[in-house]
Amino acid sequence: MKGFVIYPERCNGCLTCTLACAAAHSSSGDIIGAMLEKVQSRIKIIAVDGFPVPVKCGHCEEPACVDACMSGAMRKDPATGIVSNEGNEQSCVGCWMCIMACPYGVISQGREVPRTAVKCDGCxxxxxxxxxxxxCHNGALVLEDLEKAGESRQISQYMKIPAKTG
Amino acid sequence: MSNCSSCNVSCHQSTNQMYARTKEMNITTIFDRYQDQQPQCGFGMQGVCCQLCSHGPCRITPKAPRAICGATADTIVARNLVRLAAHGAAAYSHHLEEVAETIKATALGKTPFKISDEAKLRDVAGALGLDNSKETNQLAGELADAVLNELRKSGREPLALLQAFAPESRKEAWGKLGIIPGGVHSEIRDALTKTMSNINTDPVDLLLTALRLSIATGYMGLVGTVTMQDILLGSPQLSATEADLGAVDPGSVNILAHGHVPLMATAVLQAVQSEEMLKLAKEAGATGIDVHGSMCTGQELMQRQTTTAQGFKSQTGNWLHQEYTVATGAIDLVMMDMNCSIPGLKEVADKFHTKLVSVDRILRMAGVEDCVDYQPEKAAEQAVELVKMAIEAYKKRGNNIFIPKNKSKVITGFGVESILGALGGSLDPLLDAVKSGAIKGIVAVVGCTNNRNGHDSIGVSLMKELIKKDILVINAGCMSSAAQIESLMTPEAAELAGEGLKGVCRALGIPPCLNFGSCVDIGRIGVVVTAIANILGVDPSQLPVAVSAPEYLEQKAVADGIFAVAFGLLTHLGPVPPVTGSPLVTRILTEDVESLTGGKVMVEQDPVKAAVIIESHIVSKRKALGI
Amino acid sequence: MRYVIIGNSAAGISAAETIRRLNPNCSVTIISDEKHPAYSRCLLPDFLAGDIGEDRLRIRSRDFYQDHNIEAILGKKAMGINTETRHVVLENGETVPYNRLLIATGSITTFPPLEGMDSPGVFGLRTLADARNILKAAESARRAVVVGAGLVGLEAAYALYRRGLEVTVVEKAPQIVPQQFDAIASHVLKKDMENEGIRIVLNTGIRGIAGPTIWERLFGKKGKGVLLEDGGRLKCELVVVATGARPNTDIVKNTGIKVNRGIVVNKYMQTSLPDIYAAGDVAETVDIVTGLQSVTPIWPNAMVQGRYAGCNMAGRERKYGGLIGMQNTVEFREVPAIAVGLTQVNADGYQVLSHYRPENNTYKKLVFKDNILKGAVLVGDIANAGVFSALIRNRTDISQIGDRFMEEGFGYGNFLRKAVRGFSAI
Structure with a gap:
């Protein structure tokens, strides 16, 4: 199965991914438009000791955010595996329980639509x-066969925190 | 585990206190904005981003090893570097032109200044081939014209100042490389033209262009400016002053002279001496009027506080301090000249009553409406106007004032003349100490301040490491302020030095870190090194000396650094310059250039390691000289 | 195989989904005394405030029961369990046979044993019926008093305020949300609510609730009075009592199932009787922070426990390792806040790091013991809260991290970076 794999050592902090993410979630669909619309990126590049580290949703097997969601908006699509609070019958009310639950810190408070949690929807x-x-120009963010990438390269394996919640 | 480790952003206690204050007041300042900018783009950091044409931006990656036009990382990096150096060269030539124009106006009796160092005027004019037996003012006018002509002449005519002042061995080396520059403006024009998208795309030739441009900067923007300023305002004299915010008196009308060009500030110092201004200040409720120095303008003033800059109060700090100085709430007016007034200053000033005024026609800042652009002929009236503005601003000062208690003593005013004076007319006592090994070598720790590796932390640590190793430190620019605030420019600081240097400092009564002044005074250091090389009959590259810009920041420093390499010196940089994306450029600057000029770049972010490398360089030079 | 689940909220639904996923062909029945399809009790304040309509309370799609082939017996209360014959007895006398049974009856509001608690115009807020009743009463009310400044009380207060009522909150403790947040965080949240216009009276218990006086009734007024311990009286037309809740264990009375505060379950969510499981607010499990067996009555825990119960009931053995009992988020007006685990400690052996920035309403506090994170309070800036939750839940040894915890932006990136530090960075 293919999944998101992050190679932080390849990231050089250019932030192109954050612009591309915003563009993909903007109404204009391009980078300049997204910046005008002030669309927020769903992938974060965090500076640690001066080094850039990409952090994004890994679409966990048993997502803590889905368990925590008390409106039922946050769901894992059984077919695609994508975890998202958009496009479901229930809608997000911005209770931030998912932010409290996500071990990766990749869910944000919505800026454009207040009281809405914003996260990667796997495009x-x-x-x-x-x-x-x-x-990504640097191969720091890739979709790879998770088995081939090796357990250690999968997003969810880095923090000794299993994606599973229990 | 401390509760607020995030407030320890600087190596200076007062800065940390001021930062905590701005945090409490919810004022965003440079340390916050630095954090907000993280992470920074690796393409830019490596210098492989090209934005010159509308095909761009292009950046070099493993997937795309060439830009759309075909440029390689080597071309892009070298081209970007030349543009940085050209910026620096242009800024320095603006400074020199202001000084030369002022001398010209002074020679006609139209300014509040008078020629202060006649001996130097005659020496320099003579060296440039002028008839130096003429009347002082006439000669000064002619020299100013000659220097202005040097700025404006063609690139094909070699610079006269270089011919007059550069060591013969240097001229020979540069001649071989074809990098003896002509008129500065022509050099800048050619460099900028070459760096247009598709004109000069040869990285090696571009680097030679950078060297040539920097040599022009060295002999005109640095040596030329320093010399002309000395002639106009007087050569530095040894004296004592104070540094750090604790020297700011909340009872006074406080004017901050901030920037690089000390002309308007000198006029203001003269204006505040008048009874009329003092009366106005007292009527406003103040006890007096104080002119403080900030950054290099302050360094220029303190060097001459016994002559043309009498009444200078104290030095508040360097580039990174400007917002925090204003955030004391006790600064009434900031007169900003030429470069290094950051846009963030306005935001802080708006939280207080502080008035920001541009005193240079090229300086404009969004939201700053008051511009008293320096004109030599009107300087006296303009100075009075500025003082009156400061007094008016003082009347609006609020109660929210916080001034850290820290202040330190500073010995200032070092230069060839003042050292010769102190040593009884000869450099021999100093050179003997070098020969005996009591002083292992001399390192110029100069240039900007920078938050990349901790504000002033790298610079101050490096200075302490060097003096511990019996290496005499001389400072210029923002690094001078850093040393001053940490009391390294006091004779007592000799206690921190190794036994050899300590002995020399005690015997001569000098600090282990000598203040040579502002960043333009790097030229003054060049003059000293040239003098020592000439006395010893060797090339500068053979001396046990080195240069360090441990916290280099902007474009003038790029030109300075490349000049140091051209001059034959090991040049240490703290922050990694944006060249690492090109293996070729990196290799040339850090290795190959040594065989051409004798100098090279050494990048080391750790001050302790840097000191070790510098020491071993000095030791090897001593060995080669047989001392 | 017949699976029966009593309870139609987080734990029950989660268990039902899990059983169905693992076993497509078995029979699954959900019993609830409430008529509505599964809805979120946590969203009732949003409903009360008028932010969302009733249809948005549903946590699963319209066709959930049908799609999952689940028989839903709604609006009929389960009165007892015959553990011999393995039947659930409903209020109308009907019986529902089971092979495996899950008790997910949640908790119920407790009213203090004081005068006037059962009088008209006094409500709890736990069920949709409660919310509807409050809304109806609010139509003709001008003033409301909320007794108890816990999360439910404050959310009810904020909702009624948004409906246009004058609201006063009375709390016995010296601070609001005393169970979840410490004094500083409570202070920031209190300020946020007061700035909106809600009155909060602290350090004041109540003696009871008085009905309208004879005179008031004579003039057709419906006014009530909340009688305060200090002798005062708060006039109002509507009272919401939010002083606490308890596990709803009534159904297991006389069954012999072991009950402490809640129904005691083991690591497989099994009660003391075979084939009977419990999950959610009604169950007592291990709180990973304290290490003690206790109720952990919050939504996410109910979801997880329901899933574990479902797994084990369906024959896929899965051990429950315990969760953090206390985890809450609030955002009343504009200051979001999150509290996880132990947030107030008096005992020795704990270290506390905190940083309060009153000028921008941010507060961060972390509680440690023996290099293990035990609790976190984040106010204002709640990004990365989940990273702290995970560190608490996993009892991660944090000695390597030092005081970097307090750095702005500390989060998962620090771990990711650490994991690859062996690689050379560009």
Whole structure:
């Protein structure tokens, strides 16, 4: 199965992925438009000791955010595996329980629509796949066969925190 | 586990206190903005981003090893570097032109200044081939014209100042490389033209261009400016002053002279001496009017506080301190000249009553409406206007004032003349100490301040490491302020030095870190090194000396650094310059150039390691000289 | 195989989904005394405030029961369990046979044993019926008093305020949300609510609730009075009592199932009787922070426990390792706040790091013991809260991290970076 794999040592902090993410979630669809619309990126590049580290949702097997969601908006799509609080019958009310639950800190408070949690939606349905992966020049963000990538390269394996919640 | 480790952002206690204050007041300052900018783009940091044409931005990656036009990382990096150096060269030539124009106006009796160092005027004019027996003012006018001509002449005519002042061995080395520059403006024009998208795309030739441009900067922007300022305002004299915010008196009208060009500030110092201004200040409720120095303008003033800059109160700090100085709430007016007034200053000033005024026609800042652009002929009236503005601002000062208690003593005013004076007319006592090994070598720790590796932390640590190793430190620019605040420019600081240096400092009564002044005074250091090389009959590259810009920041420093390499010196940089994306450029600057000029760049972010490398360089030079 | 689940909220639904996923062909029945399809009790304040309509309370799709082939017996209260014959007895006398039974009856509001608690115009806020009743009463009310400044009380207060009522909150403790947040965080949240216009009276218990006086009734007024311990009286037309809740264990009375505060379960969510499981607010499990067996009555825990119960009931053995009993988020007006685990400690052996910035309403406090994170309070800036939750839940040894915890932006990136530090960075 293919999944998001992060190679932080390849990231040089150019933030192109954050722009591509914003563009993909903007109404204009391009980077300049997204910046005008002030669309927020769903992938974060965090500076640790001066080194950039990409942090994004790994679409866990048993997502803590889904358990925590008390409106039922946050769901894991059984077919695609994508975890998202958008496009479901229930809608997000901004209780921030998912932010409290996510061990990776990759869910944010919505800026454009207040009281809405914002997270990676795997660019579901996007031609060309996830925009961040497509935009990364350095191979720091890739979609890879998780088994081939090796357990140690999967997003969820880094913090000795199993994606499973119990 | 401390509760607020995030407030320890600087090596200076007062800065940390001021930062905590701005945090409490919810004022965003440079340390906050630095954090907000993290992480920074690796393409830019490596210098492989090219934004010159509308095809761009292009950046070099493993996937795309060439830009759309075909440029390689080597081309892009070298081209970007030349543009940085050209910026620095241009800024320095602005400074020199202001000084030369002022001398010209002074020679005609139109300014509040008078020619202060006649001996130097005659020496320099003579060296440049002028008839130096003429009347002082006439000669000064002619020299100013000659220097202005040097700025403006063609690139094909070699610089006269270089011919007059550069060591013969240097001229020979540069001649071989074809990098003896002509008129500065022509050099800048050619460099900028070459760096247009598709004109000069040869990284090696571009680097030679950077060297040539920097040599022009060295002999005009640095040596030329220093010399002309000495002629106009007087050569530095040894004297004592104070540094750090604790020297700011909340009872006074406080004017901050901030920037690099000390002309308007000198006029203001003269203006505040008048009874009329003092009366106005007292009527406003103040006890007096104080002019404080900030950054290099302050360094320029303190060097001359016994002559043309009498009444200078104290030095508040360096580039990174400007917002925090204003945030004391006790600064009434900041007169900003030429470069290094950051846009963030306005935001802080707006939280208080502080008035920001541009005193240079090229300086403009969004939101700053008051511009008293320096004109030599009107300087006296302009100075009075500025003082009156400061008094008006003082009247609006609020009660929210916080001034850290820290202040330190500073010995200032070092230069060739003042050292010769102190040593009884000869450099021999100093050179003997070098020969005997009591002083292992001399390192110029100069240039900007920078938050990348901790504000002033790298610079101050490096200075302490060097003096511990019996290496005499001389400072210029923001690093001078850093040393001053940490009391390294006091004779007592000799206690921190190794036994050899300690002995020399005690015997001569000098600090282990000598204040040579502002960043333009790097030229003054060049003059000293040239003098020592000439006395010993060797090339500068053979001396046990080195240069360090441990916290280099901006474009003038790039030109300075490349000049140091051209001059034949090991040049240490703290922050990694944006060249690492090109293996070729990196290799040339850090290795190959040594065989051409004798100098090279050494990048080391750890001050302890840097000191070790510098020491071993000095030791090897001593060995080669047989001392 | 017949699976029966009593309870139609987080734990029950989560268990039902899990059983169905693991076993497509078995029979699954959900019994609830409430008529509505599964809804979120946590969203009732949003409903009360008028932010969302009733339809948005549903946590699963319209066709959930049908799609999952779940028989839903709604609106019929389960009165007892015959553990011999393995039947659940409903209030109308009907019986529902089971092979395996899950008790997920949640908790119920407790009213203090004081005068006037059962009088008209006095409500708890736990069920949709409660919310509807409050809304109806609010139509003709001008003033409301909320007794208890816990999360439910404050959310009710904020909701009624948004409905246009004058609201006063009375709390016996010296601070609001005393169970979840410490004094500083409570102070920031209190300020946030007061700035909105809600009155909060602290350090004041109540003696009871008085009905309208004879005179008031004579003039057709409905006014009530909340009688305060200090002798005062708060006039109002509507009272919400939010002083506490208890596990709803009534159904297991006389069954012999072991009950402490809640129904005691083991690591497989089994009660003391075979084939009977419990999950959610009604169950007592291990709180990973304290290490003690206790109730952990919050939504996410109910979801997880329901899943574990479902797994084990369906024959896929899965050990429950314990969760953090106390985890809460609030955002009343504009200051979001999160509290996880132990947030107030008096005992020795704990270290506390905290940083309070009153000027921008941010507060961060971390509680440690023996290099293990035990609790976290984040106010204002709640990004990365989940990273702290995970460190607490996993009892991660944090000695390597030092005081970097307090750095702004400390989060998962620090671990990711650490994991690859062996690689050379560009």
């Amino acid at each position: 579901k349905g996007r031609k060309g796949g996830p925009a961040c992966v497509e935009a």
